[in-house]
Amino acid sequence: MTRTSTAGSGAATASTRPAGAAIELGPLAVGMVGVMVTAGAFIALIVAGIAAADLFPATSGAAEALKDQGVWKATQAWANPLGIVGLAVLFAGAVPYALINIRKTISYRRDTMATGLPVLLQKGSQS
């Protein structure tokens, strides 16, 4: 039995059982990308921290101190936004992906109920 949906776009679609690696692992793979991007930013910020620590007190020459200051400020400038980008991948990629999968699965359950409940009701009235 094909059940049509009146929700959302209203497109008449029959849901198939959502399964497979893309459904199972897709959101997690995207999430792992986000975690790795954030972890990469963290590693870069550790380098920035080491450069900052070298300046107090600055034991090396003026040129070396200037280089440390450059590493410190420049890395902070791009690594902090990179960390936020990692979180954005999770918020805007992995979470919506998982929610779309849930929506598809609810459609599948709707179809199984639409098919199964009349049979179950018939069985109940016969017994």
Next chain:
Amino acid sequence: MSSKIENAIPYKGDDSVQTMAKQMAWPMLGMGVMSVIVAFIIALVAGNNIGAFFSPSGVASDLGRGQADVQLTGAFLFLGMGMILASITMTLVNIVRHLRDSGRDVQSALGAAPLQLKKPWTGQVTPMFMMMGVMVEVLAFILGIVAAVSIGGVAPGALVDASSASAADLADIGLARAWAAWLPGLRLVGLAMILTAIVMVLATIQKVIRFQGDRISELAA
């Protein structure tokens, strides 16, 4: 039990992790919100202190207090955000619990043996990711307090003119500056771990709903 559905097991109640989620979701949210509010109040104080330093009557100690408050603000803010996200994770776990119990009630009403889905691997690792994330946030909170104490203990004049700082003051300034560089990264990693836990709970919810569809089909067959 007679079911051909993969990973179907007889109904069981909550395990220890689910009981914790049931009891801790709202208290965790409350603590998180309070922590964020505290952070905002400290941020206002920090802004006031730094503004006072740059006023005509400003003194160096205002800058010291302001810089210490800035460190405290980050510490409380991200601890609160971690707790709020952990609370969302627990609330989603509670949705999984309710789906399972609703399935039991429907199956019982139909006169069938109540079955549930065996906890999938996404459900097994969710608490680990969430706890790791919260622990990272707590660690970052403690380190943030240490950084605040370090910068707060520096002689006010040394903050304004580093060339007049003693060796001990320079070491404290260096510690605070270096930690302030990488602590935000550590905090973001903690949040990313908790968000991953949220994605895993969502994957678990999807599997539970699919199981319910499979079970209805099986009972009707």
